[in-house]
Structure formats: C-alpha cells, structure tokens
Amino acid sequence: MTSPQRALVLVDVQLEYFSGPLEIRFPPVDDSLAQITAAIDAATAAGTPIVVVQHSEGESAPVFAPGTEAFALHPAVEQRWSPEWKHVTKHHSSVFADTDLLSWLRERSLDTVTLVGYMTNNCIMASAVEAEALGIAVEVLSDATGAISLVNAGGAVDAETVHRTLMAILQSNLAAVAPTSEWTAALHVGAAIAKDALPSSATAGAERFPA
Numbered sequence: 309m310t311s312p313q314r315a316l317v318l319v320d321v322q323l324e325y326f327s328g329p330l331e332i333r334f335p336p337v338d339d340s341l342a343q344i345t346a347a348i349d350a351a352t353a354a355g356t357p358i359v360v361v362q363h364s365e366g367e368s369a370p371v372f373a374p375g376t377e378a379f380a381l382h383p384a385v386e387q388r389w390s391p392e393w394k395h396v397t398k399h400h401s402s403v404f405a406d407t408d409l410l411s412w413l414r415e416r417s418l419d420t421v422t423l424v425g426y427m428t429n430n431c432i433m434a435s436a437v438e439a440e441a442l443g444i445a446v447e448v449l450s451d452a453t454g455a456i457s458l459v460n461a462g463g464a465v466d467a468e469t470v471h472r473t474l475m476a477i478l479q480s481n482l483a484a485v486a487p488t489s490e491w492t493a494a495l496h497v498g499a500a501i502a503k504d505a506l507p508s509s510a511t512a513g514a515e516r517f518p519a
Contacts, residue, residue, distance in 0.1 A: 313420060314356050314421070315422070316348065319423055320425050321341070325337065334467035343487075344384075347491065360389070361396045361398055422491065424488075426454055455470040476509075480510075
C-alpha cells in the first residue's frame with residue numbers, strides 16, 4: 309500500500325446532534341465526541357490537514373438553521389479551531405455535493421479523507437458513496453461517528469444496529485473502517501488502514517450465516 313495523503317474531515321459536529329430527537333444514540337454522543345477530539349489532536353500533531361463541515365438547511369429551517377445555537381459547532385471543536393482549517397458549509401448529505409472540497413483536496417494532492425462526525429446513517433454514508441466515483445479514498449473512524457434510531461414506513465431499527473450494520477457495509481467496499489486508536493497509530497507511521505472487499509466479505513458472511 310502507498311502512504312495515504314490524508315485530510316481529516318469533521319462532519320457536522322454541531323450541537324443539533326447533542327440533544328433532542330437528533331441526538332446521537334450509538335455510540336453515546338459523548339463517547340464519540342471524545343474520539344473526535346482525539347482524532348483532531350492526532351491530526352494536528354501530525355500536520356494532517358483538517359476540514360470542518362457544517363450543515364445548513366437555511367435560516368428559516370426547523371433544524372440546522374444558521375444563527376441558532378444548535379447550528380454551532382460543539383465547543384470541544386471550537387476550542388481547537390485553527391485558521392489553517394478548511395471550512396465548508398454544505399446543504400446536502402455528502403460533503404462533496406455543491407462544495408469546493410474536491411478541488412481543495414486535489415490542489416493539495418490529498419487522496420484520502422478520514423471521516424468523523426455525524427450521522428453514520430446519512431452524511432457519513434453519503435460522503436463515502438460519492439467519494440468512490442470521485443476517486444477519493446475514504447476512512448471512517450467507527451468510534452468517532454454515530455447514528456440515531458429510526459422508525460418510519462420502511463421499518464424500525466435501533467441506533468446500535470444502524471451503526472454496526474453501516475460500518476460492516478462501508479468496510480465491505482466503500483471505506484476502510486477502524487477505531488480512532490488504530491487510525492492514530494497508522495497516521496503516526498504514514499500507513500494505510502486495511503480495507504476489505506465485497507467478495508471476501510460475502511464469502512465470510514456465507515460461512516458465518518449459512519442459508
């Protein structure tokens with residue numbers, strides 16, 4: 309494996325996700341926040357570029373409305389803010405959709421994004437899916453992201469099942485998934501995180517869960 313040229317991307321670490329119906333449920337939001345800040349500190353020490361993303365639904369929106377307290381970044385992120393960070397405001401699930409993030413990465417010859425933040429079941433997944441077509445490698449830190457429970461016409465599923473399922477789906481094809489401690493160790497030596505493939509994941513799945 310060649311050494312990845314990474315950027316750490318903080319996806320929507322906004323107060324909207326720390327209370328109310330959108331509060332991250334698994335991993336517990338305070339636990340994932342601690343891993344997010346650990347990743348920020350590791351990236352800062354390693355000189356790895358950092359991108360901070362905030363989602364906006366517009367000023368009159370019921371959620372993610374600029375100017376509201378809930379729109380703000382969590383104080384643990386704000387207190388680490390550096391003028392060197394790239395700031396992105398997005399209006400879609402993917403961090404790449406209608407933003408200048410891709411051009412910013414290419415201008416700096418960065419080929420890998422490490423995604424942390426919220427939510428696993430929306431913006432993390434959407435960003436990983438779009439990155440594939442753009443030729444950008446993706447890493448997802450499993451303990452520095454998080455999901456909510458969902459109930460709708462399609463079914464009902466708890467946050468832990470959502471998160472664990474999506475980590476397995478991402479690792480099977482779209483991203484290299486690892487806990488923050490493993491990523492930090494890889495960052496320190498400039499190594500890539502191992503990524504599985506769909507055929508090997510399918511083979512292992514068929515062996516573990518035979519028909």
